[in-house]
Amino acid sequence: MTTRTLAVVSAGLSVPSSTRLLADRLTTATVAALRERGEDATVEVVELREHARDVADAFVTGFSNAALRAAVETVTGADALIAVTPVFTASYSGLFKSFVDVLEKDALTGKPVLLAATAGTARHSLVLEHAMRPLFSYLRAVTVPTAVFAASEDWAGGDGTSAELSGRITRAAGELADVVTGRPASARPADPFADVPSFEQLLRGEA
């Protein structure tokens, strides 16, 4: 059985957070969907709260420290990514974007990604489409069609919204599993030293 690695980035700040709760449900559903397709998965969660200072330090110093490098490698080396952010001031949170800013520009090229967000009101739900999806399109990630948004009312239950959230989670997880199982197991990101042009090419202006 093929074993896939699934990286989960959660930008929730409170402990516990509804962002992490949504991330966990998406993760469970994705692992189940992979199993249904005959594949196993190992899950690695990156809680950005734990790296808030590391990320700020990386901006100031120009390099990621050891702890942040490990988190970045978890994300860039995975077969698929589940990215979940709270909505802050009409967009992804600053910490979420800052973490993405630390990644090399090609680090997520071709990576299957499931997008998700949480907020206090459903009126923010298009943040997934006007902020999250364009960000990952720029990075040339392969985002699955269903992005999952959960507002406070989705957790409340009772009036059918919870059941709808579960449906969206299952659909999104299935889409992610479909993309992942159609691919060879992830290779680690390209080695920047592996394809340095020869000096003859540099002299000819080919690089």
Added chain:
Amino acid sequence: MQFGIFTVSDITTDPTTGRTPSEAERIQAVLTIARKAEEVGLDVFALGEHHNPPFFSSSPTTTLAYVAAQTQRLQLSTSTTLITTNDPVKIAEDYAMLQHLAGGRVDLMLGRGNTGPVYPWFGQDIRNGIPLAVENYALLRRLWDDEVVDWSGRFRTPLQGFTSTPRPLDGVAPFVWHGSIRSPQIAEQAAYYGDGFFSNHIFWPKEHTQRMVEFYRSRFEHHGHGSADQAIVGLGGQVFMRRNSQDAVEEFRPYFDDAPVYGHGPSLEDFSRETPLTVGSPQQVIERTLGFRDYVGDYQRQLFLVDHAGLPLKTVLEQLDILGEEVVPVLRKEFAALKPAHVPDAPTHAARVAARQNTPEEVSA
């Protein structure tokens, strides 16, 4: 192995007093630091090139010529000379002139410069950074190595029957180091020509430096200049010392916390763990510096940054005393004992002239 200091020539407010030195004051301070470097027995003084405040050093050859006149032994170098925005013809002329004035005590480190707005001030574009470094250096080599040069390229007017003057001293051009923090192409360039590679080292984790140096060494061997461990490697380092380690930390912390490059970010302790910065006793600096060899191999030049972030001149001179009296003599001895015989010493003009005289046929092109 050579030991020395390199300065970026920043004019920075002393965060402990709020006082900013004038340009005149800082320029005199750097001259004093250079003279002191020779006095305490260091081998190398390297000066940066910048064309924007808060840096003063727009014209390193002028400054180094003055230092040359006031010293006898000190090797003069740069950190770095901008190969992208300077006309290579002017670099060839200026550094050959400096080489004559300094009796051969000159080498230079080429760098691209990372400040976008500087490029257009000199008619260039930072997006051409690598191609400029490649073409300009190819021309610089020809100007030094060939008496008469016909040349045309992409970035400057063609040359017909041009002779760069003065000719390099004794027919041997200044040794060239190529400095780069993150571009493997520059390590490849250094390897192609059999030149030195200098890793700034001080602002990034050691794994990064290790990878760059490994790459340069393997390419040096690939291009036929010798075995990988015979490649010419230089490293930066950053230290602050007091006899008592805790005193060093307490005194340096306000400078660290406010420093232009990394201030307001990680703690001094975190940054010391992640990068080669060493703040502590002379013994700690000795041990840390000897440890560099574990991940880059035997190397030829170690330069320390000691005069930045607003540190007062008096403090910098004390640092040089400690380096010269307690640190470098031990490092010299320890590194020499570890170095195998087939690994070359740091290049000097005298040694390169002698080497050329021993193999007259193959190099005279």
